[in-house]
Amino acid sequence: MSWLTQLFSRRRLYRDLSEEIQAHLDERVEELLADGLSREEATHTARREFGNVGLIEEDCREVWAWPSGEEVFVDIRYGLRALRHSPVFTVVALSTIAIGIAANTAVFTVVNSVLLKPLNYPKSEELVALHQIAPGAEGLADFESGLLLSPSMYVTYSERNQMFQSLGVWITDTANVTGMAEPEQVRVVSVSDGVFETLAVPPAVGRWLSPPDQVPNGPKRVMLSYGYWQRRFGGDAAVVGRNITIDSQPREIVGVMPKGFQFVNADFDVAAPLAFDRGKLILAGFGFHGIARLKPDATIAQGNADLTRMLPIWMDSWSNGPGTNSHIYETWRITPMIRPLKQELTGTVGELLWVVMGTIGVVMLIACANVTNLLLVRVEARQQELAVRAALGAGWTRILRTLLVESLMLGLMGGIVGLGFAYAGVRLLLAIGPSNLPRLNEIALDVRTLGFTLVLSLLSGLLFGLIPALKYAGPGGSLALQSAGRTTSVSRERHRARNLLVVGQVAMALVLLMSAGLMIRTFGALRRVDPGFSDARHLQTIRIAIPDSLIAEPERVTRTQNEIVDRLAAIQGVKSVGFASDMPMEGVDSAWDEIFAQDKVYSGDLIAPLRLYKNISPGFLQTAGTRLVAGRDMTWSEVYALRPVVMVSENLAREIWGTPSAALGKHLREFKDMPWHEVIGVVQDVREKGVQEKAPEIVYWAPLVHNRFAPAVRTATFVIHSERAGTDSFLNEVQAAVWSVNSNLPLASVRTMQDSYDKSLARTSFTLVMLGIAGAMALTLGIIGIYGVMSYTVSQRKREIGIRLALGAQGGDVLYMVLRQGTKLALLGVAIGIGAALCFTRLITNLLFGVTPHDPLTFVAVAALLILVALLACYIPARRATLVDPMVALRYE
């Protein structure tokens, strides 16, 4: 008989069996009747001789069953029925589990997509970012990006390496595309040869940029991103070979990258060749990101050794011009520290995400504790039923299995419901997550996430099922038919597990609330920091680039910008206007240079410390609300006259000259052949890289300077102070004003300063929201836990309380008794929680600002809050206890 027909004929088979056994018994009874026994005696004797009918039938059925598999089916059916019979328990337990699993799945989805999944490149594990540090290059070493590569470094590395399959450098930029309906600013990634070979993603249409495209002054060619191709050309495959005007220069399109292709961490519309002119390269120019593909079996360490070996070759091969010392960079102590591209991409987000994952995991534990408590109560109530089953011959393994199958089913059902919530949760996470979260577009539920949810569901089912199951159905479990049902008093032992769970819950909730509290304090501290600008909500910023193909002459560029400022200032409701090479927190790559002070001695040919510099227009500081600490702003007439004046930040003034006022009248310059510039103003420190980063030392040049490389700032952020900032009508007028000066100028990065400010706080506010949610969930679950246990205790002690009241105890005594018990648990939990928090909050030190991980105020406040809430949760059951009517309580049962 095949298993299939077996399965279908099963029901008939079992029916036959029962009928047959019944016939057997009948026959025996008849025989005994014939022997002269009474019917009653005969029936008893027949049954006694036959044995346990139910057990024997089961033994018979077992012959046909798949080994144990079928029993599990029975258990599942039994479990489903049991769950259906107590809908309140089922709904409460299920929703607790579902919410816990949903939160965990949602966060895991992000962790998985951002941190665990390999990058979307072929053999992505071979890809590395050519990161290097330079402890000797003061100023540069402060920031995450380390020391970027110079073009000459790229050439040496590319030609002399032994450990890499390919390598290249790239940089992001913006450019203006004209010749279409409206001028548009596009995001450009400029690449050297080797970059596309390294990423190894084939183009969707056409070909990659190739070595012939990298010839300086050669044919101008570009590639398009899929998105830009769709947006601008409607996905027309015939676009290859057509021209597109970029920065007033026609370029031929040679290919399109496929959908979903991500250029490292940069969003791009157009990829253009860097086309280095090798004859003109010098050692310096450390502005390029390096990317490489290691040889298949090469390690990171071998890669680093290879690069270290090439550094002297690089210094010998190139120069910074006649009379300079090539080996000056030895003092920078350049150290290659290549890292896997994935690590480079995810950066510090990893730590943040793991913290969030950890806290959400703790919430899950608390949820499991709650469900365990519910199950304990439930098993206790079902003791009689289980005792009957045991008496009917079910072994303890069988009962254990029944209980475990039931809790596993709860877990699985919770997982299924939770998965639905998780989908919404991921949406929510993406909405509140930092918009600069890497790999944002890759975040999706996948097989691994589903696997995680499944494992989590089963594990939590096992976790909250095992304790009650072992306690009541384990070997030597307390299954006793006689005592079940009539409970005279409550033994301490019976409450130990529940009390321990509550203590654990309170302790875990305390740790989470503490973390959330520390984040709130951090957020507060960050908000109190003076960012170096004011009234951010009413500061409109737009970025405008003037390429030299549009306006070649530097002074004309500045005059155009000046004209834009004047037109913008004429708009109704505008208080003032200015522009700068970039705004604080804008995320534009900073510019660095060596700055020499005239009255300082720089020994030998040592390189002066690198300083961040900006170009700002007259009126910019006033518009942005950046205070002048000493001296004055520059004027437009000084700018056009190329008067050698400069401003510095307060911290730079203090570092070089001691006080801000001492800086006034002193001189500095950036190149040997540049005239000395007089310091005319000292500007308050600005939190350039975000509120939590230290304000860097900054040199403020005029927009038009005596500089052979970049005499005028061509790409500038205009800032407009107006109550109307951000409104559509205002932006229309702004656009019209700019186009009235030059209709070929696109407006890019249109936002308010508040947007940039919020974005710089995004990481902190995201962490705050996540820990806040986790803390709130923990608190709620904790309250429910305490409340549930106290309520149950009171209901169990009703008789005892009734007796106490009958013997003359006052309501207050009973209230006090119950409250004391609850408070004892809460206090124990808080004490353990504080101990744990002292260890765990240290893990989030890097996310904190202006507050220590052991901040006493937070500790006291959170502990007080928890105790208060716990008291409240105990008060309701305690109050109920005082209302027990002794007569009713004693008559009951």
Add this chain to the structure above:
Amino acid sequence: MTKSMQRDLFPGALEMMILRTLKRQPMHGYALVQQIKRTSNDLLEIEEGSLYPALQRLLKEGFVKAEWGISSTNRRVRTYKLTAPGAKHLEREVSSFERMLKGITQVLAPGEL
């Protein structure tokens, strides 16, 4: 009493006796119990209950067939019948049992001690 009896039977003994009894003539469960008791001169009193799981095992293996019918006492009963594979199985079992019994008898034979 019956418990100890059951413990003394070796695994497969009950099945062997059932098959042997059915070889003589098909019969239903109750009759089987009575028959085994009678032929063993009441030396063996098999627990009635344990008969049925054994019958199910034999059914599953295909050594016996079952059919609903009417007994001599005019009641609806399920009659079991030996099949060809069942007969072959019985032969094998009996011969291996006899070998075993011979061995045991020799070991237990007096004089060797």
